[in-house]
Amino acid sequence: MAAKELKEFSIEEVAQHNKPDDLWVVIDAKVYNLSRFKDLHPGGVSVLLEGDVAGQDATEAFYGLHRHEVLERPQYQRLQIGTIHGEKSVIYSQITGAISTVPYAEPTWLAEGYHSPYYTDNHREFQKAMRKFVDENIYEDAQAREEDGKRPSQSVFDKMAEVNLHAMRMGPGKHLKGLILMNGIVKPEQFDYFHELIITQEIVRCGARGYGDGLLGGKVIGLPPVLNFGSDELKAKIIPEVFSGKKFICLAISEAQAGSDVMGLQTTAVKSEDGKEWIINGAKKWITNATQISIFTVGCKTEDGLTVILVERGPGVETRQLKTSYSTSAGTAYITFDNVRVPVGNTLGEEGGGIFVILSNFNHERWVMCCSSARSQRAMIEECLKWATQRKAFGKPLISQAVIRSKLAAMIARAESVQSWLENITYQMNHMTYKQQANKLAGQIAFLKSYSTQCAQLTAKDAVQIFGGRGITRTGMGRFVEHYYRTVTFDALLGGAEDVLADLGVRQAMRAMPKNVRL
Numbered sequence: 001m002a003a004k005e006l007k008e009f010s011i012e013e014v015a016q017h018n019k020p021d022d023l024w025v026v027i028d029a030k031v032y033n034l035s036r037f038k039d040l041h042p043g044g045v046s047v048l049l050e051g052d053v054a055g056q057d058a059t060e061a062f063y064g065l066h067r068h069e070v071l072e073r074p075q076y077q078r079l080q081i082g083t084i085h086g087e088k089s090v091i092y093s094q095i096t097g098a099i100s101t102v103p104y105a106e107p108t109w110l111a112e113g114y115h116s117p118y119y120t121d122n123h124r125e126f127q128k129a130m131r132k133f134v135d136e137n138i139y140e141d142a143q144a145r146e147e148d149g150k151r152p153s154q155s156v157f158d159k160m161a162e163v164n165l166h167a168m169r170m171g172p173g174k175h176l177k178g179l180i181l182m183n184g185i186v187k188p189e190q191f192d193y194f195h196e197l198i199i200t201q202e203i204v205r206c207g208a209r210g211y212g213d214g215l216l217g218g219k220v221i222g223l224p225p226v227l228n229f230g231s232d233e234l235k236a237k238i239i240p241e242v243f244s245g246k247k248f249i250c251l252a253i254s255e256a257q258a259g260s261d262v263m264g265l266q267t268t269a270v271k272s273e274d275g276k277e278w279i280i281n282g283a284k285k286w287i288t289n290a291t292q293i294s295i296f297t298v299g300c301k302t303e304d305g306l307t308v309i310l311v312e313r314g315p316g317v318e319t320r321q322l323k324t325s326y327s328t329s330a331g332t333a334y335i336t337f338d339n340v341r342v343p344v345g346n347t348l349g350e351e352g353g354g355i356f357v358i359l360s361n362f363n364h365e366r367w368v369m370c371c372s373s374a375r376s377q378r379a380m381i382e383e384c385l386k387w388a389t390q391r392k393a394f395g396k397p398l399i400s401q402a403v404i405r406s407k408l409a410a411m412i413a414r415a416e417s418v419q420s421w422l423e424n425i426t427y428q429m430n431h432m433t434y435k436q437q438a439n440k441l442a443g444q445i446a447f448l449k450s451y452s453t454q455c456a457q458l459t460a461k462d463a464v465q466i467f468g469g470r471g472i473t474r475t476g477m478g479r480f481v482e483h484y485y486r487t488v489t490f491d492a493l494l495g496g497a498e499d500v501l502a503d504l505g506v507r508q509a510m511r512a513m514p515k516n517v518r519l
Protein backbone atom coordinates (compact mmCIF):
# COMPACT_ATOMS: atom_id res chain seq x y z
CA MET A 1 0.00 0.00 0.00
CA ALA A 2 1.36 3.43 -0.91
CA ALA A 3 2.35 5.65 2.03
CA LYS A 4 -0.38 8.11 2.99
CA GLU A 5 0.25 11.59 1.67
CA LEU A 6 0.71 14.08 4.51
CA LYS A 7 -0.84 17.53 4.07
CA GLU A 8 0.22 20.84 5.53
CA PHE A 9 -2.16 22.72 7.81
CA SER A 10 -2.12 26.01 9.68
CA ILE A 11 -2.69 26.11 13.44
CA GLU A 12 -5.96 27.99 12.75
CA GLU A 13 -7.20 25.21 10.47
CA VAL A 14 -6.44 22.53 13.08
CA ALA A 15 -8.32 24.56 15.70
CA GLN A 16 -11.58 24.06 13.73
CA HIS A 17 -11.40 20.32 14.45
CA ASN A 18 -12.16 20.37 18.14
CA LYS A 19 -15.37 18.36 18.42
CA PRO A 20 -15.93 14.73 19.44
CA ASP A 21 -16.61 13.55 15.89
CA ASP A 22 -14.02 15.80 14.31
CA LEU A 23 -11.03 15.76 16.63
CA TRP A 24 -7.51 16.73 15.68
CA VAL A 25 -4.46 17.49 17.80
CA VAL A 26 -0.93 18.67 17.15
CA ILE A 27 2.01 16.87 18.71
CA ASP A 28 5.49 18.15 17.86
CA ALA A 29 4.35 19.87 14.64
CA LYS A 30 2.54 16.72 13.46
CA VAL A 31 -1.23 16.73 13.03
CA TYR A 32 -3.17 13.67 14.24
CA ASN A 33 -6.81 12.89 13.53
CA LEU A 34 -8.16 11.24 16.67
CA SER A 35 -11.86 11.29 15.67
CA ARG A 36 -12.16 7.51 15.42
CA PHE A 37 -9.31 6.58 17.76
CA LYS A 38 -10.71 8.57 20.71
CA ASP A 39 -13.05 5.75 21.77
CA LEU A 40 -10.11 3.32 21.82
CA HIS A 41 -7.74 5.70 23.59
CA PRO A 42 -6.41 3.95 26.75
CA GLY A 43 -6.45 7.30 28.56
CA GLY A 44 -10.17 7.82 27.79
CA VAL A 45 -12.15 10.25 25.63
CA SER A 46 -12.64 13.13 28.01
CA VAL A 47 -8.95 14.04 28.29
CA LEU A 48 -8.81 14.46 24.51
CA LEU A 49 -11.79 16.84 24.50
CA GLU A 50 -10.30 19.27 26.99
CA GLY A 51 -10.14 22.86 25.73
CA ASP A 52 -6.34 22.92 25.69
CA VAL A 53 -6.11 19.59 23.81
CA ALA A 54 -8.88 19.32 21.18
CA GLY A 55 -7.75 21.19 18.05
CA GLN A 56 -4.71 22.49 19.94
CA ASP A 57 -0.98 21.91 20.20
CA ALA A 58 -0.99 19.14 22.83
CA THR A 59 2.75 18.41 22.72
CA GLU A 60 3.39 19.22 26.35
CA ALA A 61 0.30 17.36 27.59
CA PHE A 62 1.24 14.34 25.46
CA TYR A 63 4.84 14.04 26.67
CA GLY A 64 3.77 14.47 30.27
CA LEU A 65 1.79 11.23 29.90
CA HIS A 66 3.32 9.06 27.15
CA ARG A 67 6.71 7.77 26.11
CA HIS A 68 7.73 8.84 22.63
CA GLU A 69 7.67 5.18 21.54
CA VAL A 70 3.83 5.32 21.60
CA LEU A 71 3.88 7.49 18.48
CA GLU A 72 6.22 5.02 16.78
CA ARG A 73 3.78 2.13 17.00
CA PRO A 74 2.40 1.52 13.47
CA GLN A 75 -1.24 1.63 14.60
CA TYR A 76 -0.70 5.15 15.97
CA GLN A 77 1.61 6.38 13.22
CA ARG A 78 -1.38 5.89 10.93
CA LEU A 79 -3.29 8.58 12.83
CA GLN A 80 -1.01 11.29 11.49
CA ILE A 81 -2.64 13.22 8.65
CA GLY A 82 -0.22 16.08 8.20
CA THR A 83 2.19 18.64 9.56
CA ILE A 84 1.99 22.28 10.61
CA HIS A 85 2.98 24.69 7.87
CA GLY A 86 6.33 26.35 8.57
CA GLU A 87 7.10 24.23 11.67
CA LYS A 88 9.49 21.32 12.07
CA SER A 89 9.37 18.34 14.42
CA VAL A 90 12.13 18.56 16.97
CA ILE A 91 11.65 15.37 18.97
CA TYR A 92 13.51 12.52 17.33
CA SER A 93 13.25 8.78 17.76
CA GLN A 94 16.14 6.70 19.03
CA ILE A 95 18.62 6.44 16.17
CA THR A 96 20.16 3.00 15.69
CA GLY A 97 23.66 2.93 17.12
CA ALA A 98 23.57 6.56 18.29
CA ILE A 99 25.13 7.94 21.45
CA SER A 100 22.69 9.63 23.83
CA THR A 101 23.06 13.37 24.16
CA VAL A 102 21.40 13.45 27.59
CA PRO A 103 24.02 14.49 30.17
CA TYR A 104 25.48 11.53 32.12
CA ALA A 105 23.50 9.05 30.03
CA GLU A 106 26.80 7.75 28.65
CA PRO A 107 30.07 7.12 30.48
CA THR A 108 32.43 10.07 29.99
CA TRP A 109 34.61 8.27 27.47
CA LEU A 110 31.64 8.22 25.09
CA ALA A 111 30.32 11.69 25.83
CA GLU A 112 31.08 14.53 23.40
CA GLY A 113 34.14 16.56 24.34
CA TYR A 114 35.48 14.28 27.11
CA HIS A 115 38.65 12.17 27.18
CA SER A 116 39.82 8.93 28.74
CA PRO A 117 43.23 7.34 29.21
CA TYR A 118 41.80 3.83 28.94
CA TYR A 119 40.08 3.50 25.58
CA THR A 120 41.87 3.25 22.24
CA ASP A 121 40.51 4.03 18.79
CA ASN A 122 39.92 0.31 18.45
CA HIS A 123 37.69 0.27 21.56
CA ARG A 124 35.77 3.20 20.12
CA GLU A 125 35.25 1.50 16.78
CA PHE A 126 34.26 -1.69 18.57
CA GLN A 127 31.75 0.18 20.76
CA LYS A 128 30.06 1.70 17.70
CA ALA A 129 29.70 -1.70 16.08
CA MET A 130 28.48 -3.29 19.30
CA ARG A 131 25.83 -0.64 19.92
CA LYS A 132 24.55 -0.99 16.38
CA PHE A 133 24.53 -4.76 16.77
CA VAL A 134 22.47 -4.56 19.96
CA ASP A 135 20.05 -1.97 18.57
CA GLU A 136 19.51 -3.98 15.39
CA ASN A 137 19.55 -7.54 16.67
CA ILE A 138 18.84 -7.70 20.40
CA TYR A 139 16.79 -4.71 21.67
CA GLU A 140 13.37 -5.72 20.29
CA ASP A 141 13.74 -9.36 21.22
CA ALA A 142 14.76 -8.28 24.72
CA GLN A 143 11.58 -6.23 25.19
CA ALA A 144 9.32 -8.98 23.83
CA ARG A 145 10.89 -11.93 25.69
CA GLU A 146 11.21 -10.08 28.99
CA GLU A 147 7.45 -9.67 28.72
CA ASP A 148 6.40 -13.13 27.48
CA GLY A 149 9.00 -14.96 29.57
CA LYS A 150 10.27 -17.11 26.71
CA ARG A 151 13.98 -17.69 26.29
CA PRO A 152 15.84 -15.33 23.93
CA SER A 153 15.14 -16.18 20.29
CA GLN A 154 17.48 -18.64 18.61
CA SER A 155 17.93 -16.09 15.79
CA VAL A 156 19.61 -13.75 18.32
CA PHE A 157 21.97 -16.50 19.51
CA ASP A 158 22.78 -17.26 15.85
CA LYS A 159 23.48 -13.60 15.04
CA MET A 160 25.73 -13.37 18.08
CA ALA A 161 27.58 -16.48 16.93
CA GLU A 162 28.15 -14.95 13.47
CA VAL A 163 30.31 -12.19 14.98
CA ASN A 164 31.73 -14.53 17.66
CA LEU A 165 30.12 -12.72 20.57
CA HIS A 166 29.68 -15.95 22.53
CA ALA A 167 33.45 -16.37 22.47
CA MET A 168 34.19 -12.70 23.20
CA ARG A 169 31.96 -12.73 26.27
CA MET A 170 34.44 -15.16 27.84
CA GLY A 171 37.00 -12.34 27.92
CA PRO A 172 40.46 -12.19 26.37
CA GLY A 173 42.43 -15.42 25.98
CA LYS A 174 43.48 -18.39 23.91
CA HIS A 175 39.89 -19.36 23.16
CA LEU A 176 39.69 -16.41 20.71
CA LYS A 177 42.62 -17.60 18.60
CA GLY A 178 41.76 -17.90 14.91
CA LEU A 179 38.29 -16.35 15.29
CA ILE A 180 37.05 -13.35 13.33
CA LEU A 181 35.73 -10.98 15.97
CA MET A 182 32.95 -8.49 15.19
CA ASN A 183 33.61 -8.81 11.46
CA GLY A 184 37.32 -8.32 11.97
CA ILE A 185 37.15 -5.00 13.85
CA VAL A 186 39.27 -6.38 16.68
CA LYS A 187 41.99 -8.99 16.33
CA PRO A 188 41.96 -11.87 18.84
CA GLU A 189 45.29 -10.78 20.34
CA GLN A 190 44.03 -7.17 20.61
CA PHE A 191 40.85 -8.09 22.47
CA ASP A 192 41.09 -7.03 26.11
CA TYR A 193 38.88 -6.54 29.15
CA PHE A 194 37.75 -3.10 27.94
CA HIS A 195 36.30 -4.76 24.84
CA GLU A 196 34.48 -7.17 27.10
CA LEU A 197 33.28 -4.32 29.35
CA ILE A 198 31.85 -2.66 26.24
CA ILE A 199 29.96 -5.83 25.26
CA THR A 200 28.34 -6.16 28.68
CA GLN A 201 27.49 -2.48 28.99
CA GLU A 202 25.97 -2.29 25.53
CA ILE A 203 23.75 -5.33 26.11
CA VAL A 204 22.58 -3.94 29.45
CA ARG A 205 21.18 -0.85 27.70
CA CYS A 206 18.23 -3.03 26.65
CA GLY A 207 16.90 -2.62 30.20
CA ALA A 208 15.65 -6.20 30.40
CA ARG A 209 17.35 -7.88 33.36
CA GLY A 210 15.85 -11.37 33.07
CA TYR A 211 16.45 -11.49 29.34
CA GLY A 212 20.01 -10.26 29.91
CA ASP A 213 20.69 -13.33 32.03
CA GLY A 214 18.77 -15.46 29.54
CA LEU A 215 21.21 -14.30 26.90
CA LEU A 216 23.62 -16.97 28.10
CA GLY A 217 24.57 -15.43 31.43
CA GLY A 218 24.93 -19.06 32.51
CA LYS A 219 27.59 -19.62 29.88
CA VAL A 220 29.64 -16.64 31.06
CA ILE A 221 30.01 -18.38 34.44
CA GLY A 222 29.59 -22.02 33.40
CA LEU A 223 32.15 -22.25 30.60
CA PRO A 224 35.30 -20.84 32.30
CA PRO A 225 35.81 -24.03 34.36
CA VAL A 226 35.86 -25.96 31.06
CA LEU A 227 38.21 -23.45 29.41
CA ASN A 228 40.58 -23.36 32.38
CA PHE A 229 40.34 -26.86 33.84
CA GLY A 230 38.81 -29.19 31.21
CA SER A 231 40.81 -31.91 29.42
CA ASP A 232 41.82 -31.15 25.81
CA GLU A 233 39.33 -33.74 24.63
CA LEU A 234 36.49 -32.17 26.58
CA LYS A 235 37.41 -28.67 25.41
CA ALA A 236 37.53 -29.76 21.77
CA LYS A 237 34.03 -31.17 22.10
CA ILE A 238 32.26 -28.56 24.23
CA ILE A 239 33.74 -25.18 23.29
CA PRO A 240 32.86 -25.09 19.56
CA GLU A 241 29.31 -26.25 20.34
CA VAL A 242 28.82 -23.47 22.87
CA PHE A 243 30.46 -20.77 20.75
CA SER A 244 28.16 -21.69 17.86
CA GLY A 245 25.16 -20.67 19.97
CA LYS A 246 23.54 -24.06 19.40
CA LYS A 247 24.38 -25.70 22.71
CA PHE A 248 24.05 -24.04 26.10
CA ILE A 249 25.95 -24.45 29.31
CA CYS A 250 25.30 -23.20 32.85
CA LEU A 251 26.92 -23.21 36.28
CA ALA A 252 25.13 -25.32 38.89
CA ILE A 253 26.55 -24.59 42.33
CA SER A 254 23.92 -23.17 44.74
CA GLU A 255 21.51 -25.42 46.54
CA ALA A 256 18.43 -24.94 48.68
CA GLN A 257 20.51 -25.74 51.77
CA ALA A 258 23.69 -23.93 50.67
CA GLY A 259 23.69 -20.53 48.96
CA SER A 260 26.89 -18.59 49.63
CA ASP A 261 28.21 -21.51 51.74
CA VAL A 262 29.95 -23.40 48.94
CA MET A 263 31.59 -25.83 51.36
CA GLY A 264 28.13 -26.88 52.55
CA LEU A 265 27.05 -28.39 49.20
CA GLN A 266 25.14 -31.64 49.52
CA THR A 267 24.98 -32.92 45.95
CA THR A 268 27.19 -36.01 45.91
CA ALA A 269 29.30 -37.68 43.25
CA VAL A 270 30.64 -41.19 43.92
CA LYS A 271 32.70 -43.34 41.60
CA SER A 272 31.14 -46.41 39.96
CA GLU A 273 32.64 -49.78 40.89
CA ASP A 274 34.84 -49.87 37.79
CA GLY A 275 36.00 -46.31 38.55
CA LYS A 276 35.06 -45.10 35.08
CA GLU A 277 32.01 -43.02 35.93
CA TRP A 278 30.72 -40.54 38.47
CA ILE A 279 27.24 -41.23 39.86
CA ILE A 280 25.64 -37.95 40.86
CA ASN A 281 22.71 -37.41 43.21
CA GLY A 282 21.27 -34.21 44.61
CA ALA A 283 19.54 -30.95 43.68
CA LYS A 284 20.54 -27.42 42.68
CA LYS A 285 18.50 -24.24 43.03
CA TRP A 286 18.39 -20.80 41.30
CA ILE A 287 20.44 -22.01 38.35
CA THR A 288 20.39 -19.36 35.62
CA ASN A 289 19.57 -20.69 32.12
CA ALA A 290 19.04 -24.22 33.42
CA THR A 291 15.62 -24.68 31.77
CA GLN A 292 17.14 -24.21 28.36
CA ILE A 293 20.43 -25.86 29.06
CA SER A 294 22.01 -28.97 27.72
CA ILE A 295 25.27 -28.93 29.71
CA PHE A 296 25.75 -28.26 33.44
CA THR A 297 28.97 -27.43 35.29
CA VAL A 298 28.12 -28.98 38.64
CA GLY A 299 29.72 -28.55 42.06
CA CYS A 300 29.63 -31.90 43.92
CA LYS A 301 30.69 -33.25 47.27
CA THR A 302 33.16 -36.11 46.69
CA GLU A 303 35.32 -38.32 48.89
CA ASP A 304 38.17 -35.79 49.02
CA GLY A 305 36.15 -32.58 49.25
CA LEU A 306 34.51 -30.67 46.42
CA THR A 307 34.80 -31.63 42.76
CA VAL A 308 33.43 -29.83 39.70
CA ILE A 309 31.99 -32.16 37.05
CA LEU A 310 30.50 -31.52 33.63
CA VAL A 311 27.09 -33.14 33.18
CA GLU A 312 25.19 -33.32 29.90
CA ARG A 313 21.40 -33.40 30.05
CA GLY A 314 20.34 -37.05 29.94
CA PRO A 315 18.63 -39.73 32.00
CA GLY A 316 18.19 -38.71 35.63
CA VAL A 317 18.50 -34.93 35.01
CA GLU A 318 15.29 -32.97 35.51
CA THR A 319 14.75 -29.19 35.54
CA ARG A 320 11.79 -27.25 36.89
CA GLN A 321 11.35 -23.57 36.14
CA LEU A 322 11.50 -21.18 39.09
CA LYS A 323 9.48 -17.98 38.94
CA THR A 324 11.68 -15.27 40.41
CA SER A 325 10.95 -11.54 40.39
CA TYR A 326 12.49 -11.06 36.95
CA SER A 327 11.44 -12.65 33.69
CA THR A 328 11.43 -16.42 33.19
CA SER A 329 13.35 -15.52 30.04
CA ALA A 330 16.41 -16.07 32.27
CA GLY A 331 15.48 -19.75 32.49
CA THR A 332 16.12 -19.93 36.24
CA ALA A 333 15.53 -23.49 37.44
CA TYR A 334 15.62 -26.09 40.13
CA ILE A 335 17.59 -29.14 38.96
CA THR A 336 17.51 -32.66 40.28
CA PHE A 337 20.20 -35.27 39.60
CA ASP A 338 19.00 -38.79 40.20
CA ASN A 339 21.73 -41.42 39.76
CA VAL A 340 23.16 -39.49 36.82
CA ARG A 341 26.19 -41.26 35.34
CA VAL A 342 28.94 -39.28 33.61
CA PRO A 343 32.45 -40.31 32.51
CA VAL A 344 35.23 -39.53 34.98
CA GLY A 345 36.89 -37.65 32.11
CA ASN A 346 34.27 -34.94 32.68
CA THR A 347 36.02 -33.86 35.89
CA LEU A 348 37.09 -30.20 35.77
CA GLY A 349 40.31 -29.63 37.67
CA GLU A 350 41.57 -31.93 40.39
CA GLU A 351 39.32 -34.39 42.20
CA GLY A 352 38.70 -32.71 45.53
CA GLY A 353 40.04 -29.42 44.09
CA GLY A 354 36.62 -28.03 43.24
CA ILE A 355 36.80 -25.11 45.63
CA PHE A 356 39.72 -23.70 43.65
CA VAL A 357 37.78 -24.13 40.39
CA ILE A 358 34.73 -22.41 41.87
CA LEU A 359 36.60 -19.55 43.54
CA SER A 360 38.73 -18.81 40.48
CA ASN A 361 35.51 -18.27 38.60
CA PHE A 362 34.19 -15.60 40.92
CA ASN A 363 36.39 -12.62 40.05
CA HIS A 364 35.39 -12.54 36.41
CA GLU A 365 31.73 -13.19 37.18
CA ARG A 366 31.61 -10.38 39.74
CA TRP A 367 33.48 -7.99 37.49
CA VAL A 368 30.96 -8.66 34.68
CA MET A 369 28.18 -7.87 37.15
CA CYS A 370 29.89 -4.59 38.06
CA CYS A 371 30.02 -3.66 34.35
CA SER A 372 26.34 -4.30 34.07
CA SER A 373 25.36 -2.60 37.32
CA ALA A 374 27.34 0.55 36.45
CA ARG A 375 25.62 0.83 33.06
CA SER A 376 22.11 0.18 34.29
CA GLN A 377 22.44 2.93 36.93
CA ARG A 378 23.24 5.30 34.09
CA ALA A 379 20.16 4.18 32.19
CA MET A 380 18.10 5.22 35.23
CA ILE A 381 19.72 8.66 35.19
CA GLU A 382 18.70 9.10 31.56
CA GLU A 383 15.12 8.04 32.32
CA CYS A 384 14.90 10.38 35.31
CA LEU A 385 16.48 13.38 33.59
CA LYS A 386 14.09 13.06 30.66
CA TRP A 387 11.06 12.58 32.88
CA ALA A 388 11.94 15.38 35.26
CA THR A 389 12.35 17.74 32.33
CA GLN A 390 9.21 16.83 30.38
CA ARG A 391 6.85 16.28 33.31
CA LYS A 392 5.10 19.25 34.85
CA ALA A 393 3.76 19.21 38.40
CA PHE A 394 2.46 22.15 40.42
CA GLY A 395 2.65 24.19 37.19
CA LYS A 396 6.37 23.70 36.52
CA PRO A 397 8.73 20.98 35.35
CA LEU A 398 9.72 18.50 38.05
CA ILE A 399 13.35 19.44 37.56
CA SER A 400 12.64 22.88 38.99
CA GLN A 401 12.11 21.24 42.41
CA ALA A 402 15.29 21.23 44.50
CA VAL A 403 14.39 17.87 46.04
CA ILE A 404 14.33 16.23 42.60
CA ARG A 405 17.67 17.80 41.65
CA SER A 406 19.15 16.58 44.91
CA LYS A 407 18.13 12.99 44.09
CA LEU A 408 19.60 13.33 40.60
CA ALA A 409 22.83 14.69 42.03
CA ALA A 410 23.20 11.62 44.23
CA MET A 411 22.37 9.26 41.35
CA ILE A 412 24.94 10.88 39.08
CA ALA A 413 27.68 10.90 41.71
CA ARG A 414 27.09 7.20 42.39
CA ALA A 415 27.14 6.17 38.74
CA GLU A 416 30.25 8.20 37.98
CA SER A 417 32.17 6.82 40.95
CA VAL A 418 31.23 3.21 40.15
CA GLN A 419 32.28 3.58 36.50
CA SER A 420 35.59 5.24 37.41
CA TRP A 421 36.48 2.50 39.89
CA LEU A 422 35.39 -0.13 37.38
CA GLU A 423 37.64 1.31 34.68
CA ASN A 424 40.60 1.36 37.07
CA ILE A 425 40.06 -2.31 37.96
CA THR A 426 39.60 -3.21 34.29
CA TYR A 427 42.91 -1.52 33.50
CA GLN A 428 44.57 -3.57 36.26
CA MET A 429 43.05 -6.76 34.84
CA ASN A 430 44.56 -5.96 31.46
CA HIS A 431 47.99 -5.80 33.07
CA MET A 432 47.84 -8.78 35.41
CA THR A 433 48.00 -12.52 34.90
CA TYR A 434 45.02 -14.58 35.97
CA LYS A 435 46.93 -15.54 39.13
CA GLN A 436 47.88 -11.94 39.95
CA GLN A 437 44.24 -10.96 39.48
CA ALA A 438 43.16 -13.61 41.97
CA ASN A 439 45.71 -12.31 44.43
CA LYS A 440 45.43 -8.55 43.97
CA LEU A 441 41.93 -7.99 42.65
CA ALA A 442 39.63 -10.42 44.45
CA GLY A 443 39.17 -7.88 47.24
CA GLN A 444 38.89 -4.87 44.94
CA ILE A 445 36.28 -6.59 42.77
CA ALA A 446 34.35 -7.81 45.82
CA PHE A 447 34.30 -4.25 47.20
CA LEU A 448 33.26 -2.76 43.90
CA LYS A 449 30.43 -5.24 43.45
CA SER A 450 29.19 -4.65 46.95
CA TYR A 451 29.46 -0.86 46.58
CA SER A 452 27.96 -0.81 43.11
CA THR A 453 24.90 -2.82 44.04
CA GLN A 454 24.30 -0.68 47.12
CA CYS A 455 24.46 2.39 44.88
CA ALA A 456 22.14 0.68 42.41
CA GLN A 457 19.51 0.04 45.05
CA LEU A 458 19.61 3.65 46.26
CA THR A 459 19.32 4.80 42.66
CA ALA A 460 16.37 2.50 42.04
CA LYS A 461 14.63 3.91 45.11
CA ASP A 462 15.33 7.51 44.07
CA ALA A 463 14.12 6.83 40.54
CA VAL A 464 10.82 5.44 41.84
CA GLN A 465 10.35 8.51 44.02
CA ILE A 466 10.97 10.76 41.01
CA PHE A 467 8.52 8.80 38.85
CA GLY A 468 5.87 8.40 41.58
CA GLY A 469 3.10 5.91 40.75
CA ARG A 470 4.57 5.38 37.31
CA GLY A 471 7.68 3.97 38.93
CA ILE A 472 5.64 1.04 40.19
CA THR A 473 3.63 0.52 36.98
CA ARG A 474 4.78 -2.04 34.44
CA THR A 475 3.58 -0.17 31.37
CA GLY A 476 3.86 3.42 30.21
CA MET A 477 6.26 6.18 31.24
CA GLY A 478 7.88 4.42 34.17
CA ARG A 479 8.21 0.92 32.74
CA PHE A 480 12.02 0.84 32.83
CA VAL A 481 12.10 2.30 36.34
CA GLU A 482 9.56 -0.24 37.59
CA HIS A 483 11.58 -3.02 35.99
CA TYR A 484 14.81 -1.76 37.49
CA TYR A 485 13.36 -1.41 40.96
CA ARG A 486 11.90 -4.93 40.77
CA THR A 487 15.10 -6.56 39.52
CA VAL A 488 17.93 -4.50 41.04
CA THR A 489 18.45 -6.91 43.92
CA PHE A 490 19.52 -9.68 41.53
CA ASP A 491 22.89 -7.99 41.14
CA ALA A 492 23.15 -7.64 44.92
CA LEU A 493 22.67 -11.39 45.45
CA LEU A 494 23.97 -13.28 42.44
CA GLY A 495 27.70 -13.91 42.52
CA GLY A 496 27.84 -13.29 46.28
CA ALA A 497 25.69 -11.29 48.65
CA GLU A 498 26.71 -7.69 49.45
CA ASP A 499 27.81 -8.20 53.05
CA VAL A 500 29.69 -11.40 52.27
CA LEU A 501 31.62 -9.57 49.54
CA ALA A 502 32.39 -6.52 51.63
CA ASP A 503 33.73 -8.82 54.32
CA LEU A 504 35.78 -10.73 51.76
CA GLY A 505 37.36 -7.46 50.67
CA VAL A 506 38.44 -6.63 54.22
CA ARG A 507 39.72 -10.16 54.81
CA GLN A 508 41.79 -9.93 51.62
CA ALA A 509 43.23 -6.63 52.86
CA MET A 510 44.08 -8.23 56.20
CA ARG A 511 45.99 -10.99 54.43
CA ALA A 512 48.18 -8.31 52.87
CA MET A 513 48.66 -6.46 56.15
CA PRO A 514 52.42 -6.16 56.94
CA LYS A 515 53.43 -7.73 60.24
CA ASN A 516 55.84 -4.91 61.13
CA VAL A 517 53.58 -1.89 61.17
CA ARG A 518 52.28 -0.17 64.28
CA LEU A 519 50.54 3.11 64.96
Ligand code: HEM
Binding pocket: 025, 032, 034, 041, 042, 043, 044, 047, 048, 053, 058, 061, 062, 065, 066, 067, 070, 071, 076, 079, 475, 476, 477
Ligand atom coordinates in the same frame (compact mmCIF):
# COMPACT_ATOMS: atom_id res chain seq x y z
C1 HEM B 1 -1.66 10.47 18.85
C2 HEM B 1 -2.21 10.73 20.02
C3 HEM B 1 -2.29 9.78 21.17
C4 HEM B 1 -2.08 8.44 21.23
C5 HEM B 1 -1.68 7.52 20.10
C6 HEM B 1 -2.28 8.04 22.59
C7 HEM B 1 -2.12 6.75 23.05
C8 HEM B 1 -2.14 6.40 24.37
C9 HEM B 1 -1.74 5.12 24.90
C10 HEM B 1 -1.24 3.95 24.07
C11 HEM B 1 -1.90 5.16 26.23
C12 HEM B 1 -1.59 4.01 27.23
C13 HEM B 1 -0.38 4.31 28.04
C14 HEM B 1 0.94 4.13 27.38
O1 HEM B 1 1.17 3.10 26.71
O2 HEM B 1 1.81 5.02 27.55
C15 HEM B 1 -2.41 6.46 26.56
C16 HEM B 1 -2.69 6.88 27.83
C17 HEM B 1 -3.13 8.15 28.14
N1 HEM B 1 -3.30 9.21 27.29
FE1 HEM B 1 -3.00 9.16 25.32
N2 HEM B 1 -2.63 9.13 23.33
C18 HEM B 1 -2.63 10.21 22.50
C19 HEM B 1 -2.91 11.52 22.84
C20 HEM B 1 -3.21 11.94 24.09
C21 HEM B 1 -3.41 13.31 24.45
C22 HEM B 1 -3.31 14.50 23.50
C23 HEM B 1 -3.73 13.35 25.75
C24 HEM B 1 -4.01 14.60 26.48
C25 HEM B 1 -4.03 14.81 27.73
C26 HEM B 1 -3.71 11.97 26.24
C27 HEM B 1 -3.96 11.55 27.52
C28 HEM B 1 -3.71 10.29 28.01
C29 HEM B 1 -3.86 9.91 29.40
C30 HEM B 1 -4.33 10.80 30.55
C31 HEM B 1 -3.47 8.58 29.49
C32 HEM B 1 -3.38 7.72 30.74
C33 HEM B 1 -1.95 7.85 31.23
C34 HEM B 1 -1.58 6.97 32.38
O3 HEM B 1 -2.20 5.92 32.59
O4 HEM B 1 -0.60 7.33 33.06
N3 HEM B 1 -3.39 11.16 25.20
N4 HEM B 1 -2.52 7.19 25.42
